Amino acid sequence: MGLLAFLKTQFVLHLLVGFVFVVSGLVINFVQLCTLALWPVSKQLYRRLNCRLAYSLWSQLVMLLEWWSCTECTLFTDQATVERFGKEHAVIILNHNFEIDFLCGWTMCERFGVLGSSKVLAKKELLYVPLIGWTWYFLEIVFCKRKWEEDRDTVIEGLKRLSDYPEYMWFLLYCEGTRFTETKHRVSMEVAAAKGLPVLKYHLLPRTKGFTTAVKCLRGTVAAVYDVTLNFRGNKNPSLLGILYGKKYEADMCVRRFPLEEIPLDEKEAAQWLHKLYQEKDALQEMYNQKGMFPGEQFKPARRPWTLLNFLSWATILLSPLFSFVLGVFASGSPLLILTFLGFVGAASFGVRRLIGVTEIEKGSSYGNQEFKKKE
Numbered sequence: 001m002g003l004l005a006f007l008k009t010q011f012v013l014h015l016l017v018g019f020v021f022v023v024s025g026l027v028i029n030f031v032q033l034c035t036l037a038l039w040p041v042s043k044q045l046y047r048r049l050n051c052r053l054a055y056s057l058w059s060q061l062v063m064l065l066e067w068w069s070c071t072e073c074t075l076f077t078d079q080a081t082v083e084r085f086g087k088e089h090a091v092i093i094l095n096h097n098f099e100i101d102f103l104c105g106w107t108m109c110e111r112f113g114v115l116g117s118s119k120v121l122a123k124k125e126l127l128y129v130p131l132i133g134w135t136w137y138f139l140e141i142v143f144c145k146r147k148w149e150e151d152r153d154t155v156i157e158g159l160k161r162l163s164d165y166p167e168y169m170w171f172l173l174y175c176e177g178t179r180f181t182e183t184k185h186r187v188s189m190e191v192a193a194a195k196g197l198p199v200l201k202y203h204l205l206p207r208t209k210g211f212t213t214a215v216k217c218l219r220g221t222v223a224a225v226y227d228v229t230l231n232f233r234g235n236k237n238p239s240l241l242g243i244l245y246g247k248k249y250e251a252d253m254c255v256r257r258f259p260l261e262e263i264p265l266d267e268k269e270a271a272q273w274l275h276k277l278y279q280e281k282d283a284l285q286e287m288y289n290q291k292g293m294f295p296g297e298q299f300k301p302a303r304r305p306w307t308l309l310n311f312l313s314w315a316t317i318l319l320s321p322l323f324s325f326v327l328g329v330f331a332s333g334s335p336l337l338i339l340t341f342l343g344f345v346g347a348a349s350f351g352v353r354r355l356i357g358v359t360e361i362e363k364g365s366s367y368g369n370q371e372f373k374k375k376e
Contacts, residue, residue, distance in 0.1 A: 008068065008246030015349060016319065017068075017244070021060050024314040025131035028053050032138040044166045050138050051167050055116030056310055057135055062110045063307040065103050069243045073107055075301065076294035077255040081226075082301075084257065086112035088223040089169055091214055094230060095203055095281060096174040099239045101230055104251045109170055111301040117167035121155070121174075121210055146177060148209050155210070159217035170226070171218065175211050175274060176204035197275060202285040206278045208271035215263055215270060222260055227277060229254040229284045229294065254284055254294035 007013060032053055038046040065071050075082070085108075094105055109115040120136075124143045127133040136143075142158035144151040162169070178184060180203065188204040197205065215225070232238060233250040242249070264270045288294055329341045 005246055011349075014244055015345065016315075017064070018349075019322065020311065020315050020318050021057075022131065023318050024060070025057050025135070028057050029131065029134045029138075032135065035138070044164075047140075047166055051116035053116075054135050054139050056314075057131065058106060058115055058118075059110060059307040059310050060314070061103060062107050062115065063311045064243050065100070065107050066110075066303045067308045069246050069248050071104075071107075071238075071243065071249045071251060072300065073104055073251045073253060075108070075253050075255055075299040076296040077257075077299065078297055081255060081257040082299055084224070086114050086168060089165070089218070089221050090171070091218065091222050091225045092170050092172045092228055093175055093211070093225060093277070094172060094228045095180075095285075096176050096178065097180045097202070098230065098232070098237065099179075100243060100249075102172075103240070103243070104230055104253065105172060105228070107303075108253070108301070110307060111304060114168050114170050117165070117169040118172065119162065119169050120172040121214065144210070152213075155213055156217055159214055162218070163221045165221070171214065171222070173211055173214060175206040175208075175278070177207045177210075178204070180204055198279055200278060200282045202282050203278050206274050208274050211274050212267045212270045215260065216265075216267070219260060224260055225258045225263065227256045227258065227281065229281050229288075231285065231288045231294075233292065252288070252294055254288075254296065 032050055035046050035049050035053075038049070092105065094101060098104075106115060106118065109118045117139075119139070119141060121142050121144060122136060124145045127137060127143050140158070140161060142155055144155055162171075184204055189199050192199055192205045215222075230251060230253050233252065236249055238247070238249045263273055284294060326341070329337055332338075
């Protein structure tokens with residue numbers, strides 16, 4: 001193990017990275033709160049500023065993937081599709097099998113200039129997660145309780161509000177509703193069999209309400225749907241902790257572009273279109289497991305330096321006073337002060353671990369274990 005690889009495994013460095021992310025995030029959230037005063041004056045200026053503030057926070061996580069772990073992301077698609085990336089509004093459909101699937105999506109957003117303006121249909125619980133949920137609130141992210149009777153009006157209103165968004169945005173949909181587990185898959189396929197739908201091997205049964213509503217509300221704004229099927233070479237199952245420890249992964253993403261005009265206007269027909277899409281995604285995963293690659297040309301968009309420069313800037317600003325403070329604490333010789341500081345370090349470590357835990361599969365929601373048994 002080289003020196004750099006060894007340093008990446010050290011807990012102290014993880015704490016420092018976490019410190020920079022948390023403190024910079026709190027600063028960014030405070031500035032975002034101040035920008036609310038701009039909304040009555042210029043809604044579009046408010047949005048552009050918040051896109052850049054969000055970029056400054058999200059890009060720190062992308063930096064971990066691109067520069068810390070040096071994970072590589074390869075696209076399997078065609079040249080015409082690549083040329084449209086970052087130049088149109090789009091709905092993204094991504095399979096939800098991995099702890100870092102969102103991070104792989106974000107790194108593509110970053111490389112094509114839409115990270116700050118990226119959107120997602122997110123579960124309501126995330127609104128209350130410090131930094132993540134708070135930043136999303138200022139970005140006008142659409143939150144839902146995943147109970148359509150209660151969500152319908154909120155989701156429609158939130159989607160229509162994005163119709164005049166000034167920056168190109170990629171709107172992410174996890175149509176499966178929750179992350180894949182064997183238990184959820186078994187229950188999901190029982191429902192599929194009961195409804196006479198084809199069995200899926202690698203995905204959960206897609207929930208169509210969010211998709212059909214998003215397509216309906218964003219028609220005229222969004223130009224296309226990008227279907228993204230993600231997998232990792234070597235049958236790896238990466239985690240955010242693995243990324244933090246500097247483990248390198250190789251992600252492959254098959255991207256297919258569907259112009260919005262190809263998606264039926266009728267809700268039932270659009271739902272059928274989505275079910276057919278997931279059958280195709282299943283076939284793509286089967287091909288990947290057999291051949292080790294997806295069909296199509298391979299593209300490796302170059303990582304940009306901005307994520308690294310952004311993190312180094314925040315680290316320079318925040319770590320210098322931290323080091324001075326730590327030296328002062330231990331130089332004081334006060335047992336009470338030192339113990340208080342160590343207690344704070346322990347609490348900070350716990351907080352960072354809880355934030356990481358949001359992405360862990362085994363700590364994911366139970367949504368899907370029983371909800372699939374209810375009629376969608």
